[in-house]
């Protein structure tokens with residue numbers, strides 16, 4: 411009797427585990443088909459100059475609309491894509507699509523795109539980027555790649571080499587979500603990064619937490635001493651903007667100046683500057 415109920419409990423747990431695993435396999439299969447089925451698109455969030463409040467560029471952010479699932483947020487599917495090896499193909503699609511978009515915009519407008527730790531370690535990445543740049547006739551300095559501190563958790567030998575080859579294409583490399591990672595800041599002196607992006611969590615709470623202001627001040631100082639520019643992310647209010655401008659941030663990104671926009675809406679923002687329309 412006791413043996414039977416014991417088995418029942420084991421069965422209960424294992425069937426729950428099994429269905430979790432099945433969900434995961436289904437998500438993985440859906441993800442595997444998503445590139446070919448054209449279920450991804452990019453949205454574009456404006457970046458403005460802190461000095462002039464004028465548009466200087468956008469960050470491209472991926473969106474997945476699955477016919478049955480609907481909208482699946484990147485924070486949900488990107489970790490799955492990374493664990494299953496699908497991130498490389500998805501990431502290549504992002505690089506190509508980003509170059510296709512920025513090619514239609516006038517020269518000072520830049521486009522930032524996010525690069526997964528799984529991509530930055532690939533020795534083929536500089537070739538993938540350089541091929542996309544030439545396919546769409548975009549100079550390297552029109553795009554910048556955003557990576558997070560997570561890339562330094564493993565062995566950074568190959569990563570540094572890949573990053574140097576990317577910089578040689580004229581491509582900028584920004585350190586995203588700066589301050590939220592766990593790695594040492596020793597790698598900053600390797601002259602690889604052209605920009606630090608201060609994570610929105612510091613920015614949004616700076617009004618109520620003086621220690622956040624101290625952190626932001628020291629990030630700005632650090633950036634300046636290495637000749638990097640600084641972007642404040644997550645700027646939602648006029649007060650956030652004024653504070654980040656006074657603290658010395660160069661560019662500002664956040665809902666105050668615009669949520670991520672469709673290509674058409676982003677294009678409307680730049681069209682006054684003489685942008686062409688996206689072909690194809």
Ligand code: C2E
Pocket residue numbers: 455470471472483484485488504524525526556586587610643644645646663664665666670
């Ligand atoms: P991230 O690169 O740090 O992007 C900024 C995130 O903050 C975006 O979320 C953006 O919509 C959101 N955000 C921007 N301004 C504000 C604001 O004022 N307030 C608030 N509350 N949020 C704001 P999203 O699009 O959901 O992307 C989440 C993360 O997913 C990104 O963080 C990035 O790490 C990753 N991701 C997105 N697209 C890609 C991609 O194409 N490739 C890779 N590898 N990762 C991506």
Ligand code: MG
Pocket residue numbers: 469523524556586
């Ligand atoms: Mg980013």
Ligand code: MG
Pocket residue numbers: 586587607609610643
């Ligand atoms: Mg960020």
Ligand code: MG
Pocket residue numbers: 587
């Ligand atoms: Mg982030």
